[in-house]
Amino acid sequence: MTTVGFIGLGIMGGPMAGHLVKAGFDVVGYNRTAAKAQPLVEAGGRGAPSIADAVRDADIVAIMVPDSPDVRAVLAGEDxxxxxxxxxTLVIDFSSIRPDVTTELAEQARAAGFRLLDAPVSGGEAGAKNAALSIMVGGAAEDFAAARPVFDAVGKTVVHVGPNGAGQTVKAANQLIVASNIQALAEAVTFLRAYGVxxxxxxxxLGGGLAGSAVLNQKKGNMLSGEFPPGFRIELHHKDMxxxxSxxxxxxxxxxxxxxxxxxxxxxxxxxxGGLDHxxxxxxxERLSGREGT
Amino acid sequence: MTTVGFIGLGIMGGPMAGHLVKAGFDVVGYNRTAAKAQPLVEAGGRGAPSIADAVRDADIVAIMVPDSPDVRAVLAGEDxxxxxxxxxTLVIDFSSIRPDVTTELAEQARAAGFRLLDAPVSGGEAGAKNAALSIMVGGAAEDFAAARPVFDAVGKTVVHVGPNGAGQTVKAANQLIVASNIQALAEAVTFLRAYGVxxxxxxxxLGGGLAGSAVLNQKKGNMLSGEFPPGFRIELHHKDMxxxxSxxxxxxxxxxxxxxxxxxxxxxxxxxxGGLDHxxxxxxxERLSGREGT
Amino acid sequence: MTTVGFIGLGIMGGPMAGHLVKAGFDVVGYNRTAAKAQPLVEAGGRGAPSIADAVRDADIVAIMVPDSPDVRAVLAGEDxxxxxxxxxTLVIDFSSIRPDVTTELAEQARAAGFRLLDAPVSGGEAGAKNAALSIMVGGAAEDFAAARPVFDAVGKTVVHVGPNGAGQTVKAANQLIVASNIQALAEAVTFLRAYGVxxxxxxxxLGGGLAGSAVLNQKKGNMLSGEFPPGFRIELHHKDMxxxxSxxxxxxxxxxxxxxxxxxxxxxxxxxxGGLDHxxxxxxxERLSGREGT
Amino acid sequence: MTTVGFIGLGIMGGPMAGHLVKAGFDVVGYNRTAAKAQPLVEAGGRGAPSIADAVRDADIVAIMVPDSPDVRAVLAGEDxxxxxxxxxTLVIDFSSIRPDVTTELAEQARAAGFRLLDAPVSGGEAGAKNAALSIMVGGAAEDFAAARPVFDAVGKTVVHVGPNGAGQTVKAANQLIVASNIQALAEAVTFLRAYGVxxxxxxxxLGGGLAGSAVLNQKKGNMLSGEFPPGFRIELHHKDMxxxxSxxxxxxxxxxxxxxxxxxxxxxxxxxxGGLDHxxxxxxxERLSGREGT
Known part of the structure; x- marks a missing residue:
């Protein structure tokens, strides 16, 4: 039985760790707020009081934390x-961070005798819950092959896009496209409303033609209702932009x-x-056009 | 048998007129360059030497010409x-033109005793050939109902979006989204190439997640090959922008x-x-980034 | 004594007509709101009840009205x-209008036996009051020479920049630079305030170095006080943009x-x-940055 | 006699050190490329083989180096x-660097018993040669007062704009305005040329009205000739943007x-x-408009 140490059991990491349990992995989870390990324990995994305890006996370490400094601390910190x-040990970093930091950490990992994959995901909370994430993986081909069972347990579209850093680079491109497509749709919606269409x-x-997109499908509800519960928060997309x-x-x-x-x-x-959906x-x-809440 | 006078038998109008013949309409086509009526005649339609001859006995008139002044001339010109x-007579204008010109022409039509629908399409040459166009229709509900058999013969997604002008307004929004999504994809592609992904x-x-879009699906081939045969030409999209x-x-x-x-x-x-695909x-x-042809 | 028919006695035209009286011209002014001719009459000029009456005996006609359709009506209208x-008669159009309309009107003028100069001004209400306008003149060199005494009576920097239309083209460039320089200053001011400088x-x-500009000198008062009395109104600059x-x-x-x-x-x-200074x-x-009124 | 240790004797620092000699200071200069100290020696100053030697007996240390890491090394490095x-010792940093780095270095300086002023300059090579720089100074008021004789020897407009970091913040704003004003002028010039004005x-x-600016005055020669000898290089302004x-x-x-x-x-x-003037x-x-070299 393969043991996975899973660091970061938040909105994304929590459900992903659960899917690993279901897929037959022995999952030892750690979260700074210990209470967040509870659902994992209930699902059949184990909680650990420290990163050290979570990874000590692991065959694979998975990480899902917010930002570059967090990943750096998890990997290279004292604890x-x-x-x-x-x-x-094979380390899979699912976090979305700076490509250059990933590359640097991958070198440190190699020097310390570890194997690292950068494997940021797209698909949001729903994708995490439904094990339907898109995963863009950077690293060595043999490490990608070794990690495949983990990826298959949490993702739907899993692609090895290149060496270390490439996963983060593709994720960065993903966020660029998503933000721009949302903005274009927002401008179109405001335009259409102003004309009373x-x-x-x-x-x-629009969705049936060349203007169709996943953004249009998934976000039109928010745009029609004028309510923007997250979803993926503005403040996180701001970090990604x-x-x-850069x-x-x-x-x-x-x-x-x-x-x-x-x-x-x-x-x-x-x-x-910042706390609303992107x-x-x-x-x-609407604010620029003097049309708030129309 | 319903007779349709079809004005404008180019890349879009030609195949559309052909589909109308197949659907059982009696189609009388006119094109400034008379030779372009030949395929219609071969398909079982008829050619006419003038707009007057094409529309004199028509129950429905369909128009597919490039720009606002062309539509104005076809409708309100001496001939x-x-x-x-x-x-x-019910007039269906499939052309993509200025919403305000459409509104003005619809008023002229009413004053002259005609009924007008603005019905611009999305889907390009392929959509026209495969009778799979998206059609965004502006005008009176009863005129939309009357035109339905014509729309069904050439389109797949057909939606009545509002009064006269609304069709053109939605088409304008469509072109805004499409251009922006292409540009976002272009920036992402250049970024990815620069990083050697x-x-x-x-x-x-990217296509499997929230960055997915009809633009990504249909245009990635051009972006991978670096060849941009039209398709929909830059010079036409420039007009639409x-x-x-405005x-x-x-x-x-x-x-x-x-x-x-x-x-x-x-x-x-x-x-x-200007002659390349959008x-x-x-x-x-690539030019802005000093990376032409990479 | 040279007689000048002056059409348009508003914020700009009023003081300009007054300076022409002081310079020794016989000025016959017309304004749609007749009361606006009163200051001209008090200064020694004459009022006329129609354009026809203002221009019938004029050697030179001067025009200062808001927009392209106004100039067209003044020149080519029935009255x-x-x-x-x-x-x-030499016609000097001080209005700021579309270069292509100026060119077209200049051709009409020639065909009707008139000579036209486009002579838009920069310098605002203060420039008009102090006879310190910058005047950018398009038209024939001999007409420019003939109009020189009029220009000298109202302007400080007077330059013949090319054939008809060139004056308006330079004015358009002027408005582009001014708006951009204001926006750049506005961004810098918001940035400096956010840092508590x-x-x-x-x-x-900043005014003493390469960042110095007429915009910085003339607009810093408004930016410091947060009050924006016109001056040159947003709605007019919007027209010019x-x-x-285009x-x-x-x-x-x-x-x-x-x-x-x-x-x-x-x-x-x-x-x-729209009614505030540009x-x-x-x-x-400030609105974009969530810092209104800081 | 006040002794100034001057670190960085390049295009800017060289002439500035010379002016300090002329003003009666005892100047000990250091440059990585030792030959660059030669003009200072000829002017009556002294050269030093290391930073340590340049600053050991100094009452004031002046620094003029390219970027944030350089300043950090000069101040906090082993040597x-x-x-x-x-x-x-009073340290005056004339370099243009990141405001947050300045603030951090000022804290380090205080902790180590030093007094630091950030004093970036505007005015370029000509300003340095003519002792006509604009200097935007951040730091304590008493340190500003103490440094005044140094500033007066090299600058024309010298303003204390706030606490440490404020100087760099104002310089950042300066570069924002300058770049934007250049771009606006460039767009206007291309527009005017396209119309044959x-x-x-x-x-x-344009220079006589509200569009006038130091940028227009100082850069119009380059724009007219199409030659762009630096001056201030694109690659440095890119750093500043x-x-x-950020x-x-x-x-x-x-x-x-x-x-x-x-x-x-x-x-x-x-x-x-990158090597051309901004x-x-x-x-x-011109490239965007297909008008290179027009």
Whole structure:
């Protein structure tokens, strides 16, 4: 039986750890707020009081934490994975972080005798709950093969996209496209409303043609109702727009729309919409157009 | 047997007229370049030497021409529909033109005793050939009902979105979304290439999640190959970006991304890419990033 | 004594007509609201009850009205200049209008036996009152020479920039630069305030270096006080941003910043700031940043 | 006689150190490339083989190096100022670096017993040569007073704008305004050329009104000639756009134009114009408009 140490049992990590239990893994979970390990225990997994305890006997370590500094602490901290896991352990980092940090951590992992995959996911809370995540994996081909049973237990579309860092790079591109598509839809919705067009009919016919998208399908409900429960929060997408724009800058890639959408996302955060779903970019277009709540 | 006078037998109108013949309509077609009526005749329709001859005995008149002035000339010109068709004739304008011009022409039509529907389509040449167009229809409900057999013969998703002008407004929104989604994809592709990510794998996993879209599905081939045969030409989408931005300005709707994408589309035209498919926006991102043809 | 028929005695035209009286011209003024001719009469000029009466005996006709349709009506209307002035009369249009309309009207003028100069001005109400306007003149060199005494009576920097239309083109460029420089300053001011920097000191040192500009000198008072009495109104600058962006589009010139600033100006109008000075673009940056009235 | 240790004798620092000698200071200069100390020695100053030697007996230390890591190394490195200067020494950092790094270094300085002023300059090579720099100073009022004789020897407009970091914040705002004003001018110039307007006349009249600016005055020569010798290089302004956009992001300030201009600056670098003067943003507008070298 394969033992998985799972660090980070939040909205995403919690359900993912549960799916691993169902798939037959022995899962030892750790979360800073210990109470969040309870559902895992109820599902048949085990809780651990520290990262050290969670990873000490693990064959595979899985990580799902918010940001680059968190991953760095989990891996390279005093109480972390490199200090306490067995040499040779396969580490799967599901977090969405800066590609350059991933690359640097992968080198540290190698130097410390570990194997690391960056494996950020797309699909949100629903994808995590339904084991239907898209997973974009960077790292060595043999490590990807070894991790395959874990990926299959939590994901639907699983693709090895290149060496370490490539997974994060694809995730960054994903967030760029998603934010831009939401913004475009928000501008279109505001335009249609200003002209008094029946929005539900309009979105139906738009969804059937070249304007159709997963964003239109999944976010049109929020746009019609004017309510934006998360979902994926503005404040997290703001972090991600920072990642993709910084990485593009490093590589000399010019993102005219990406940079502008990052500003509009920053505006949503600045005016207090950070806790809403990212489809709340609509509210920004309405504010610019003097049409709040129309 | 219902007689349809069909004005404009080009890349879109030609196949559409053919589908009407197959659906049992008596189709009398007119095109400025007479040779373009030949396929219609071979399919069992009839050619006419003038608009007057095409519409004189028609129960329904269908129009598919490039731009606002063309529609105006076809309808209100000396040799046009208002002058030569029977009073009460139902006119279906499939062209994509300015919403305000449509509204004005619909009033002229009413004053002259005609009924007009604006019914712009989405789906391109392939949609026209496969009778799979999305059709966004503006006009009176009873006229929409009367035109339904014609729409069903050429379209797949057919929606009555409101009064006259609403069809064009939705089409304008469609073009806004499509252009923005292409640009976002183009920025993502350039970003991924700069980081050496395997693009085909990356697009596969992106297409499976929230970044997925009809644009990604239908345009990824062009972006992978770097060839941009039309399809829908930059120069036509440039016209459409003018329509949506002008209409938004009229209505006091602010389109930050829409305005920027319109500039990038204008740039594509200015540098000589006007005859390429709109997915050639990728070439603009590459030029800005000093990465032409990578 | 040279007789000048002056059409349009508003905030700009009124003081300009007064300066012409002081310079020794016989000025016959017309304004739609007749009361506005009163200051001219008190200054020694004459009022006329119609355009026809104002221009019938004029050697020179001067026009200062708001927009393209107004100029067209004044010149080519039934009661207009072409119908009632003497053949050969020199017409100076001080209005800021579309370059293509100016060009077209200049051709009509020639055909009707008149000579036309487009002579839009910069410098605002203060410039008009102090006879310190910058005047950008398009038209024939000999007409420019003939109009010189009029220009010298109302302006400080007077330059013949090319044939008909060139004056309006330069004015359009002027409005593009001014709006962009205001927006840049507004972004800088919001940035400095967010960091708690003493704004008055900061603007002093910024004004002394490469960031210095007429906009910074003339608008910093409004930005410091947060009050934006016009001056030049947002709604007029919005009209002008439409002119320059349309003209750029026609010529295939790409204005990334110009297009974005036009959207921000449109936003200012949409939220109800149209009657404020254009330096109120600052309020838009503050709204985007959740810092209204800071 | 006050002794100044001057670190960094490049294009800016070299002439500044020379002016200090002329003003009666005893200047001990250090540069990584030792030969660059030669002009200082010829002017009456002294060269030092290390930072330690340059600062050991200094009353004041002045620094003028390219970027944040350089300043950090000069101050906090093993061979650096904190390790070798006398406690209580006043340190003036003329470099343009990240405000947050300045703030952090100022704290380190205080902890190590030093007094630090951030004093970035505007005015370029010409300003350095002519002792006509604008200096924006952050730090304690008594330190500003103590440094005044140094500032007066090299600057013309010298303003104390706030506590540590404020100087860098104002410099960041300066660079935002300058880049945006250049871009606006570049768009206007391309627009005017496309319409065949005589550019020299147009810039004359534009410079006399509200569109006038230091950028227009100082950069119009480059724009007219199409040659862009530095001056201030694109690659340095690109660094600065990174600073201002990052700092704005940190503070929740939205810079729509600033973010877009940063992309256009990044594009100039990406296509190989990094070594040209920042007024070469004009070349980017020309490329977008298909009008290179017109």
């Amino acid at each position: 972390g994975v490199f200090a306490h896991a067995k040499p040779g 029946d929005l539900e009919s309009a979105l139906e016919v 920072g990642i993709v724009n 990485a593009a800058r490093e590589a000399g890639v010019v993102l005219p729309v990406g940079a502008l959408v990052a500003q509009l996302m920053a505006s949503a955060l600045a005016v207090g919409d 489809s709340a970019l609509l509210r920004g277009v | 046009g529909v208002f002058a030569h068709a029977k009073p009460g 395997d693009l085909e794998s990356a697009l596969e996993v 003018g329509i949506v931005n 209409a938004a300005r009229e209505a006091g709707v602010v389109l930050p991304v829409g305005a920027l994408v319109a500039q990038l589309m204008a740039s594509a035209l200015a540098v000589g890419d 997915s050639a926006l990728l070439r603009g991102v | 207009g200049v072409f119908a009632h002035a003497k053949p050969g 003493d704004l008055e000191s900061a603007l002093e040192v 439409g002119i320059v962006n 003209a750029a589009r026609e010529a295939g010139v790409v204005l990334p910043v110009g297009a974005l600033v036009a959207q921000l100006m449109a936003s200012a109008l949409a939220v109800g700031d 330096s109120a673009l600052l309020r838009g940056v | 650096g100022v904190f390790a070798h200067a006398k406690p209580g 005589d550019l020299e006349s147009a810039l004359e009249v 990174g600073i201002v956009n 700092a704005a992001r940190e503070a929740g300030v939205v810079l729509p134009v600033g973010a877009l201009v940063a992309q256009l600056m990044a594009s100039a670098l990406a296509v190989g114009d 007024s070469a943003l004009l070349r980017g507008v």
